[in-house]
Each structure stands twice: as C-alpha cells, then as structure tokens.
Amino acid sequence: MQATIHDREALKAVSPAALAAYARSAGWQRGETYRVHSHVYAGPDRPEIIVPRTDHLGDYATVVSRLIEVFAQVADQDELTIYRSLVTGDRDVVRIRVADSDDGSLGLNEGVDLVSGARDLIRSAACSLSK
Numbered sequence: 017m018q019a020t021i022h023d024r025e026a027l028k029a030v031s032p033a034a035l036a037a038y039a040r041s042a043g044w045q046r047g048e049t050y051r052v053h054s055h056v057y058a059g060p061d062r063p064e065i066i067v068p069r070t071d072h073l074g075d076y077a078t079v080v081s082r083l084i085e086v087f088a089q090v091a092d093q094d095e096l097t098i099y100r101s102l103v104t105g106d107r108d109v110v111r112i113r114v115a116d117s118d119d120g121s122l123g124l125n126e127g128v129d130l131v132s133g134a135r136d137l138i139r140s141a142a143c144s145l146s147k
Contacts, residue, residue: 019096021084027077030102035067035083038102042091062090110138 021027036055040046044057050066053073058064065086068079084102088095112134114122122130 018094021081021095021099024077027080028071030080032068032071034102034105037105038087039067042087
C-alpha cells in the first residue's frame with residue numbers, strides 16, 4: 017500500500033538539512049547552486065533534484081512532497097517510510113542491548129560498565145565527526 021502525505025504542516029516539519037543529508041546518504045552529490053535558495057543534486061542512476069537550503073519558500077511543502085516522492089521511487093520504499101526517516105534523521109538513536117541477560121536484569125557493576133561503554137561509544141562517534 018502506498019501512502020502520499022498531503023498535510024502541509026507535516027511536510028513543513030522536514031528541515032532543509034534533513035533533505036540534503038538524505039540525498040547525500042542515498043547517493044546524490046551536491047552540485048551547483050540553483051538561484052539563491054537551493055542546490056542541485058545529481059548521482060549515478062538518479063534523477064537530478066533541486067533541494068532547498070531554506071524552508072522560507074512559498075511552495076516549500078510542495079517541494080518536500082515531490083522530493084519524498086522521488087526518494088521513495090529511487091529507494092523502492094513507501095513515502096511514509098521516507099518521511100519518517102526525514103523527520104527523525106537529524107536525531108541519532110543508539111540502542112544498547114545485553115545479549116546474555118535472560119531475565120532482562122543486570123548486576124550493579126555490569127550496569128556501570130554498560131553505561132560507561134555507551135558513553136565511550138557516543139564520545140567516539142562525536143570525535144570521529146569533528147575530524
């Protein structure tokens with residue numbers, strides 16, 4: 017089943033940064049500037065797209081809707097899945113699991129080690145981005 021998003025406020029919730037990040041992660045490369053408010057993106061076996069750099073455009077919701085449609089076609093996914101990726105794409109979610117806990121509990125020392133390891137994981141990821 018294919019869903020198309022028509023809610024203008026929901027479409028406006030997608031940030032220009034999320035659109036650009038999704039395009040780059042899906043194989044598009046940023047090219048030239050298009051007028052003062054957008055960039056052209058192109059990639060192998062991908063249609064050329066224009067991604068806005070600002071959400072202060074009169075037709076921003078329409079542009080977002082069209083980009084979601086293109087992203088969904090290229091990724092062979094439904095538009096709702098793409099939309100969810102876009103609105104949560106600027107949030108990192110890290111889930112830490114313990115494989116050998118049968119009842120879901122941990123001892124205090126193991127819990128401390130888990131939290132410490134999670135902190136180190138996040139710190140390493142942050143440091144790798146700043147280089």
